[in-house]
Amino acid sequence: MFQQKDPEKINSDTNLLGISFKQSKKIQDFLIKSDFSWSNDCKPGPVMNETLVLYVDNTRARKVVLLDEVKILLEIEKKTGITLKSIDVQISNSQQ
Numbered sequence: 001m002f003q004q005k006d007p008e009k010i011n012s013d014t015n016l017l018g019i020s021f022k023q024s025k026k027i028q029d030f031l032i033k034s035d036f037s038w039s040n041d042c043k044p045g046p047v048m049n050e051t052l053v054l055y056v057d058n059t060r061a062r063k064v065v066l067l068d069e070v071k072i073l074l075e076i077e078k079k080t081g082i083t084l085k086s087i088d089v090q091i092s093n094s095q096q
Contacts, residue, residue: 018049026080027052036072038064043092050085052076055092065089 028044041061045053056062
């Protein structure tokens with residue numbers, strides 16, 4: 001009566017929101033180990049549609065990241081092999 005189907009494996013890297021969990025983890029690991037002057041003031045968020053979301057603690061860190069955006073993107077591509085289009089820098093909720 002019922003057709004028996006094998007359960008479908010859920011791929012966490014393909015989703016409707018465009019969040020790439022594998023890329024997010026690789027970039028998070030890279031930024032934690034990096035020696036950028038602002039890296040202690042930020043927390044990496046998800047990679048959404050080739051855009052890295054960074055949460056920063058203060059406006060000084062936000063300005064530094066925005067000024068060095070191209071350099072950061074090139075360094076991420078060189079060290080991780082992940083090509084990103086941009087960085088979305090946001091002030092973290094606890095600092096707003």
